[in-house]
Amino acid sequence: MIFPWHQNAFAKLTQMLEQNHLPHALLITGAEKIGKFELAMRFIQTLLCENSVCGECQHCRQLAKDNPRDVLDQSVLIRRSHYPNMVFCRPELSESGRESKEIRVNQIRAFCDILSKTADALQIGVIFYADQMNVNAANSLLKTLEEPRENTLIILLAHNANALPATILSRCQSVHISPTFDSESVEWLSKHIDSEKRSDFDAAQLLENAHGIPFKAVEELQGDYFLQFQSWQNHLLEMAMNPAKTIETKLFEGYELETLVCLQQLITEGVRLKLLKTQGALLELNKVVNKASLDNLFRLLDDISRSISLAQDPVNMTLLLDNVLIVWSHITHLKQYPIITNLREVS
Ligand SMILES: [Zn+2]
Helix, strand or coil: CCCHHHHHHHHHHHHHHHCCCCCCEEEEEECCCCCHHHHHHHHHHHHHCCCCCCCCCHHHHHHHHCCCCCCCCCCCCCEECCCCCEEEECCCECCCCCECCCECHHHHHHHHHHHCCCCCCCEEEEECCHHHECHHHHHHHHHHHHCCCCCEEEEEEECCHHHCCHHHHCCCEEEEECCCCCHHHHHHHHHCCCHHHHCCCCHHHHHHHCCCCHHHHHHHHHCCHHHHHHHHHHHHHHHHHCCCCCCCCHHHCCCHHHHHHHHHHHHHHHHHHHHHCCCCCCHHHHHHHHHCCHHHHHHHHHHHHHHHHHCCCCCCHHHHHHHHHHHHHCHHHCCCCCCCHHHHHHC
């Protein structure tokens, strides 16, 4: 099946095929967890299967076994697919077993080497995190892209196309997968929420919280992160609804940065609703943004971003959060936006 939020990108790919424009190099971009690999594999299956993605032929079964995301015990330059003419490349493991931050030139050489072997069948190479190729690796790949061979397809997967050299970009056809908020994706998500959790969560709101990335929404729901996130969210809304109450911050201890991010998302969503003059799934948020002025909400967002960027330095996060929360708890009736001193002093 094609995921609802992949449909546009997939249509663009099949259009290339139908018009006989299968490129030598393809770049698939999109946010983390949007499903770039799934889209690539679906496309590869379309190319290889003789029965329009049957799931049963030799090629379909070989592809189904591939899981290049699996962490291996040892580091390898490249990984071979179960389909004999396909190879995957992704950052190696360091000695400590961690994934390296870059793809190195010896990996790209090994990758291109395999692809240059003569074969009658289609040769396919997939590079994960292509935007993490170091300069030498990118130059090495460029040589292969400059002299494309018949019957070879190289697919680059990357979060950020801008991180790739222009010389490589110009030799790729690119397809982007955008975040999604449409009803089909919401429906897909609601089907993928565990049935016992289904009544507790609103799929549209989950998708909003996951910035329009359905796989991320599913993942967040599996761990207790989302539950925690939701309790922070409820607590933050309660604060703004009851300005007279003393601020209780125990719940946020040790999670100051996460709380700031949570509040940032909440206000961003509130501003969006206010600008669209519409209501969201969170009743309390609707009430708060109704009463708060847009100007104050924007100012607070500014201060929150500043606080989040300061979190890189060893500053007192509790104090930063407290100051932000004081403003937030009075947001519905702020006459004049206060100056948060410790933010101004350091900036
Ligand atoms: Zn098949």
